[in-house]
Amino acid sequence: MGKDKISKFEAIKGFSHVIEHATAEGDSVKGNWRSKVFKNDNSIVLELGCGKGEYSVGLAEFYPNKNFIGCDIKGNRIFIGAKDALDKKLENVAFLRTRIDYINDFFEENEVDEIWLTFSDPQPKKPRKRLSSPLFIDRYKKLIKPGGIVHMKTDSDILFEYTVDEIKDKYEMLEYTWDLYGELPENLDAVTREIFHIKTHYEKLFTARGSVIKYCKFKIS
């Protein structure tokens, strides 16, 4: 492992707003995010596969009265978002380093209000591993409040088509577009427009290659 990665892993150990699996903090957050981590009663928005956390940090700036948690397994990526949140003095952002497969070990029933899936891996050969597969949706249903919303932003046709097919007959699809930026309604309010324009690391890479960005929003409970 490179020196840079090691120093980022060491650094996040000292960040009180980064919770890592297999630690005492990791074992004690379930059901306690509001009381122990954020110290408020505000709603919780979870970004799964957050990478460098651009959405978690970007949304936290727009919504100081909501709490945001970026979750990823890669500590060196989380470091970047966690450092950004510290530099911006944001107290409503935290990060959880774990595999999303174990997400129910970290959240109590109804603890989460909303979920964002940002440029998730399309897993072309392993549909079960897609973050919108029935396996993962069942996990989210255990932690999201009734009426809780899931947002997905992706460049991937495979992942998007799969997600729309999975969701449309079983759950309530609220919005979907195969060309987010091409189809943004002119009368969209300014904040929502800004939110859609938050660009993650992978969105910038895919856009530079000419990919069209897709978006959908659905209710799973």
Ligand SMILES: C[S@@+](CC[C@H](N)C(=O)[O-])C[C@H]1O[C@@H](n2cnc3c(N)ncnc32)[C@H](O)[C@@H]1O
């Ligand atoms: C393509 S990247 C997107 C990162 C970021 N959302 C962005 O748009 O730049 C997918 C991210 O999901 C994370 N990831 C994929 N599967 C995961 C899993 N099962 N548990 C935790 N993280 C996972 C990867 O580590 C990676 O950072």
